[in-house]
Amino acid sequence: MKKQFLTALFLATSLAVFAQSKKPISKPLVSHIYTADPSAHVFNGKIYIYPSHDIESGVPQDDEGGHFDMKDYHILSMDKIGGKVTDHGVALDIKNIPWAGRQLWAPDAAFKNGTYYLYFPVKDKKDVFRMGVATSKSPVGPFKAEKEPIKGSFSIDPSVFKDTDGNFYMYFGGxxxxxxxxxxxxxxDPKGKLQNDNQPALAPKIAKLSKDMLSFAEEAKDVKILDKNGKVLLAGDNSKRFFEASWVHKYKGKYYFSYSTGDTHLINYATGNNPYGPFTYQGVVLNPVEGWTNHHSIVEVEGKWYLFYHDVQLSGKTHLRNVKVTELKHNSDGSIQTITAYK
Structure with missing residues (x-):
């Protein structure tokens, strides 16, 4: 894994040098704090963004991402794309999560029956990532965390998708x-290792949410990502296989599962006929951005589609990122036009 990390770090550095020589197509939405991993939603006609809040915590950079040591969440909003962005302050602090240990990573949110739900990964007091949920009557909080993590949850990057039939599903894993x-x-298993290159890649997970939105209605299942021949992607195919950052949107009856490839820094997408998949790999949504990570969301706003993403334009540092937005376009056949974040 160390060799993989060093190779990826070299690639990321090279990409950063390339990116800095180009002009970004989008500006950071806010510059007074560092933000990343933007999960965007439209609630009651307004755009709300639920990002990570990057800080300089003094933790040395390591292969496990220990330097991404976030302590709270700030929620952003805007009335329209390109409009004024409001930071609504701290919506949830790690100090107010009874079971939490450290590292609040990328969150997501959902709305049902007058209540807003904030889903988040954080390491428990045994340093194991679990998924938590907090509730509020306001989309911007403050949110009150449940006393325990969601039973059966693990890993990172919760993404909650509401289907047209009203059912909610959580995708997660990294x-x-x-x-x-x-x-x-x-x-x-604290000693669990990655797959060998010739083995099937580790799959992201899906679980239908219960009616109260506070638990899983079923045991988490694998989300299979296939190549065009119907075969599961292999771990060694790291320009296509899943790494983290699940997101699902629905377009003209098709389900689009998009995700980050991690060490190759792409946002890819695959399509399927139901929320459980399988999903067939189709191509690249977003080419590599400046910085090591790539994490996104895709949302429709007033008939147009937008990609929310991040890079490190403001700081130049991997762990101090800034969220951005740009238009995303589907072709007539449903395919997505690949976006390059620099001119």
Missing amino acids: IWGGQLQRWKTGSY
Whole structure:
């Protein structure tokens, strides 16, 4: 894994040098704080963004992402794309999550029956990532966390998708520092390793949410990502296989599962006919951005589609990122036009 990390770090550095020589197509939405991993939603006609809040915590950079040591969440909003962005302050602090240990990573949100739900990964007091949920009557909080993590949850990057039939599903998982490889047997193994290159890639997970939105209605299942020949992607195909950052949107009856490839820094997408998949790999949504990570969301606003993403334009540092937005376009056949974040 160390060799993989060093190779990826070299690639990321090269990409950053390339990116800095180009002009970004979008500006950071806010510059007074560092933000990343933007999960965007339209609630009651207004755009709300639920990002990570990057800080300089003094933790040395490591292969497990220990330097991404976030302590709270700030929620952003705007009335329209390109409009004024409001930071609504701290919506949830790690100090107010009874079971939390450290590292609040990428969150997501949902709305049902007058209540807003904030879903988040954080390491428990045994340093194991679990999924938590907090509630509020306001989309911007403050949110009150449940006393325990969601039973049966693990790893990182919760993404909650509301289908047209009203059912909600959580997609989650991330390899390397996201600990997904430690759950291969169904229970936590601190020594769990990544797949060999010739083995099927580790799959992201899906679980239908219960009616109260506070628990899983079923045991988490694998989300299979296939190549055009119907074969599961292999771990060695790291320009296509899943790494982290699940997101699902629905377009003209098709389900689009998009995700980050991590060490190759792409946002890819695959399509399927139901929320459980399988999903067939189709191509690249977003080419590599400046910085090591790539994490996104895709949302429709007033008939147009937009990609929310991040890079490190403001700081130049991997762990101090800034969220951005740009228009995303589907072709007439449903395919997505690949976006390059620099001119």
